[in-house]
Amino acid sequence: xxxxxxxxxxxxSALHDGTLRGAALRDGRRLLxxxxxxxxxxxxVVAIALLGAGVFGFIAASEVISKTDDIEESTGPVxxxxxxMFASLAEADAAATAVHLSGVEGDRAQRALxxxxxxxxSASLERVARQLGDDPESHARLENLSQSLTQYAGLVExxxxxxxxxxxxxxxxxxxxxxxxxxxxxxxxxxxxxxMQDRLDEEIGVGTFYPAMGVYxxxxxxxxGAMVYLAMRFRRILNPPLFLAAIVTIGVAGWxxxxxxxxxxxxxxxxxxxxxxxxxxxxxxxxAFRYKADESLSLIEGxxxxxxxxQAQRRLRMVDSGSxxxxxLQSQADSPREQAVADLLGVRWQRYALSGTxxxxxxxLGQAETAIAVASGxxxxxxxxxxxxxxxxxxxxxxxxxxxxxDARQSLDWLRWVVVIGAVLAALxxxxxxxxRIREYQ
Amino acid sequence: xEQNRMDPSSPRRLSRRAFLGGSAAAAFAxxxxxxxxxxxxxxxxxxxxxxxxxxxxxxxxxxxxxxxALQVAAxxxxxxxxxxxxxxxxxxxxxxAPNLSNGNPTGWDIMMPTYWxxxxxxxxxxxxxxxxxxxxxxxxxxxxxxxxxWDRGARMQMPWQAGITGLxxxxxxxxxxxxxxxxxFLEGDFPGQVAMIGEMREALGLIMLAQGEDxxxxxxxxxxxxxxxxxxxxxxxxxxxxxDEFAQQxxxxxxxxxxxxxGDTVLLxxxxxxxxxxxxxxxIIPDEGAIQWFDTMVIPxxxxxxxxxxxxxxxxxxPEMAANITQWVQxxxxxxxxxxxxxxxxxxxxxxxxxxxxxDDTTRRxxxxxxxxxxxxxxxxxxxxxAIAGL
Numbered sequence: 001x002x003x004x005x006x007x008x009x010x011x012x013s014a015l016h017d018g019t020l021r022g023a024a025l026r027d028g029r030r031l032l033x034x035x036x037x038x039x040x041x042x043x044x045v046v047a048i049a050l051l052g053a054g055v056f057g058f059i060a061a062s063e064v065i066s067k068t069d070d071i072e073e074s075t076g077p078v079x080x081x082x083x084x085m086f087a088s089l090a091e092a093d094a095a096a097t098a099v100h101l102s103g104v105e106g107d108r109a110q111r112a113l114x115x116x117x118x119x120x121x122s123a124s125l126e127r128v129a130r131q132l133g134d135d136p137e138s139h140a141r142l143e144n145l146s147q148s149l150t151q152y153a154g155l156v157e158x159x160x161x162x163x164x165x166x167x168x169x170x171x172x173x174x175x176x177x178x179x180x181x182x183x184x185x186x187x188x189x190x191x192x193x194x195x196m197q198d199r200l201d202e203e204i205g206v207g208t209f210y211p212a213m214g215v216y217x218x219x220x221x222x223x224x225g226a227m228v229y230l231a232m233r234f235r236r237i238l239n240p241p242l243f244l245a246a247i248v249t250i251g252v253a254g255w256x257x258x259x260x261x262x263x264x265x266x267x268x269x270x271x272x273x274x275x276x277x278x279x280x281x282x283x284x285x286x287x288a289f290r291y292k293a294d295e296s297l298s299l300i301e302g303x304x305x306x307x308x309x310x311q312a313q314r315r316l317r318m319v320d321s322g323s324x325x326x327x328x329l330q331s332q333a334d335s336p337r338e339q340a341v342a343d344l345l346g347v348r349w350q351r352y353a354l355s356g357t358x359x360x361x362x363x364x365l366g367q368a369e370t371a372i373a374v375a376s377g378x379x380x381x382x383x384x385x386x387x388x389x390x391x392x393x394x395x396x397x398x399x400x401x402x403x404x405x406x407d408a409r410q411s412l413d414w415l416r417w418v419v420v421i422g423a424v425l426a427a428l429x430x431x432x433x434x435x436x437r438i439r440e441y442q
Numbered sequence: 443x444e445q446n447r448m449d450p451s452s453p454r455r456l457s458r459r460a461f462l463g464g465s466a467a468a469a470f471a472x473x474x475x476x477x478x479x480x481x482x483x484x485x486x487x488x489x490x491x492x493x494x495x496x497x498x499x500x501x502x503x504x505x506x507x508x509x510x511a512l513q514v515a516a517x518x519x520x521x522x523x524x525x526x527x528x529x530x531x532x533x534x535x536x537x538x539a540p541n542l543s544n545g546n547p548t549g550w551d552i553m554m555p556t557y558w559x560x561x562x563x564x565x566x567x568x569x570x571x572x573x574x575x576x577x578x579x580x581x582x583x584x585x586x587x588x589x590x591x592w593d594r595g596a597r598m599q600m601p602w603q604a605g606i607t608g609l610x611x612x613x614x615x616x617x618x619x620x621x622x623x624x625x626x627f628l629e630g631d632f633p634g635q636v637a638m639i640g641e642m643r644e645a646l647g648l649i650m651l652a653q654g655e656d657x658x659x660x661x662x663x664x665x666x667x668x669x670x671x672x673x674x675x676x677x678x679x680x681x682x683x684x685x686d687e688f689a690q691q692x693x694x695x696x697x698x699x700x701x702x703x704x705g706d707t708v709l710l711x712x713x714x715x716x717x718x719x720x721x722x723x724x725x726i727i728p729d730e731g732a733i734q735w736f737d738t739m740v741i742p743x744x745x746x747x748x749x750x751x752x753x754x755x756x757x758x759x760x761p762e763m764a765a766n767i768t769q770w771v772q773x774x775x776x777x778x779x780x781x782x783x784x785x786x787x788x789x790x791x792x793x794x795x796x797x798x799x800x801x802d803d804t805t806r807r808x809x810x811x812x813x814x815x816x817x818x819x820x821x822x823x824x825x826x827x828x829a830i831a832g833l
Contacts (some may be wrong), residue, residue: 016684090826108658108807108810109806112659113589115589243582335575337573337574340574340575340577341575344574344578345580347581377803381584381586382585383587388589388595389588392594393595395595395597400520
């Protein structure tokens with residue numbers, strides 16, 4: 001019995017649905033059967049097309065703005081912050097090695113330099129982690145970096161204490177710390193940098209701009225179609241509100257295009273003027289650090305085999321007139337200031353390389369003490385000069401990069417408002433264009 | 443303004459080396475004008491204004507100014523050099539803070555505050571960035587000055603001269619080797635008083651070293667302990683408080699030993715040698731270490747002659763010009779290449795081997811630069827120091 005009752009209820013509902021559908025069809029036929037009805041329907045279609053273009057435009061504008069914001073607030077600062085972190089760590093490492101090489105008493109000034117540089121490095125890492133945003137892979141790398149930094153500080157400290165107390169193994173602890181920076185830490189920094197570079201490329205990319213332009217073209221065609229339809233029906237060439245709706249839509253698309261291309265031009269400048277130099281600077285820094293690290297290891301281990309040839313290759317990579325990193329940086333300088341700072345970097349490198357040559361020569365002559373004295377004094381000082389000069393180049397390029405990104409962001413300032421207000425205005429105008437003809441007909 | 447009270451230097455301090463007697467400040471102007479565009483910034487070289495440099499008294503060879511050699515080297519259209527930087531506190535109170543805190547220019551294009559005062563100016567945003575593109579000789583800056591936390595890469599200031607605050611004594615009264623440590627200076631049984639320079643960071647720094655503390659990493663506790671000892675010794679009438687008069691007092695035999703600035707002492711030694719008293723005064727870096735400081739060139743905010751200031755800095759950072767300055771002031775030059783340059787000048791070659799002018803690595807490791815404490819703590823320390831020293 002229960003099942004029968006249910007069946008009867010279901011049957012009733014089906015009957016009710018059928019009645020509704022029939023009523024809707026009758027309403028539709030009545031709407032299309034009269035001219036005002038057809039005009040109202042056309043008005044709805046045109047208004048929906050215009051509002052739809054507005055919604056799509058809003059989504060596209062939001063995406064462009066959001067990517068630019070991300071470059072300004074996350075990708076750019078992380079890219080630069082990572083290099084700053086590595087610069088500080090390179091300084092810390094050079095100082096720690098100088099302290100170690102200075103012997104049992106150590107070098108208090110270098111020790112203070114090491115502590116300050118390590119603190120700066122940790123602070124940079126924290127800042128980068130805050131700015132990184134939602135990027136699990138990079139966060140994992142930063143987590144590694146954080147652990148490595150702690151491990152590094154521990155190794156340096158244990159080397160210092162062992163050195164002070166003349167406990168064997170101090171050299172080994174320092175060697176491990178240098179290898180940690182040269183290996184795991186450098187790899188993590190390079191990975192985060194590469195990831196940020198990819199992100200930058202993706203964020204500068206076109207995205208949904210061209211589809212949005214396509215939608216705007218369609219919307220304008222719909223309005224134009226409506227104008228033709230009305231002109232044929234009412235034998236009037238011009239429908240002012242619809243004409244204005246078309247103009248407003250074209251205007252919005254034009255504004256969007258202008259803002260987008262201005263944004264792209266600024267981002268391109270940021271990439272060419274700032275980012276490319278940042279990339280080069282980070283390569284220079286990394287190469288200089290490897291040079292320094294190998295020099296330190298060579299001194300600690302008393303190993304000279306293969307060292308000279310390897311260092312000579314690095315020197316060539318740095319200053320070769322055809323493919324050297326420093327000449328490339330100098331050629332990319334696009335202002336007298338950048339040129340000057342790149343030139344200073346070249347001078348600082350030459351000075352450091354000269355001290356490296358002195359160390360090599362002393363080692364070749366078996367004068368380990370002389371080599372160590374040069375390494376812990378003149379060479380460390382020259383390396384610090386180079387390293388801080390790298391920071392200066394980074395800082396200048398960072399300023400230029402962020403300035404251009406800021407320009408890019410400013411060119412998008414009113415875009416969302418223009419898209420939304422333009423779409424609503426165009427839809428209202430289109431509706432009133434149809435309403436005008438309906439009133440005339442009635 | 444609290445910061446106005448932060449410097450213990452009293453107006454009595456006139457210069458790093460005023461005992462020699464001053465040469466009058468030279469001021470002259472040449473015509474010249476133009477606009478230089480550089481890195482998107484536009485610098486007005488100024489057609490009616492001279493490059494105006496304010497320095498400590500006797501901190502450059504007057505001949506370099508009066509002959510116009512420095513002006514020609516700097517290629518500045520006009521040049522006004524004044525030796526009216528009479529003390530960090532005084533200039534802060536009368537020129538720097540009143541103008542810059544209200545957004546007004548100071549009337550100077552280059553000033554020479556001591557490093558810690560320059561750091562505060564930079565922190566307050568009262569200094570123009572250096573026009574690096576006009577200073578290729580920035581490459582000659584000793585890298586020690588590029589790793590400062592308050593101005594990484596020396597982009598806001600360029601050191602003028604550095605010095606060591608150690609001890610000097612009259613060898614007619616104290617035998618060389620008899621005084622080697624700060625503790626001996628403070629407590630030793632020497633006749634009469636010893637002279638103490640009224641610069642808090644240097645005086646407290648030396649006492650902290652004597653107490654086994656590191657003045658490059660001061661804390662309120664270690665600084666207070668040093669002040670306590672200073673007060674106790676002062677109450678015993680141990681000190682004669684001085685500034686640059688210490689050299690004259692040593693020369694005149696008014697004190698037997700003094701806390702001493704290296705450059706002033708080297709010049710005193712030269713003076714004494716020329717009057718047949720060679721070896722009467724000896725300068726030492728005590729066993730515990732000594733204090734290092736530097737005065738530095740900054741371009742105060744609102745200077746209309748940034749380009750000319752850059753040219754001036756470039757000129758004084760050429761090894762030749764820097765050697766000219768060093769051979770006269772005899773302080774530590776922050777310019778790489780000065781030593782080699784001096785070696786080419788037979789008359790001044792001995793300076794190149796003077797460890798006070800060119801400290802070797804071992805000596806450098808015994809030099810300490812006062813580390814910064816929070817401003818409020820430093821002000822409190824200064825107030826107490828001034829009260830003890832009667833400044």
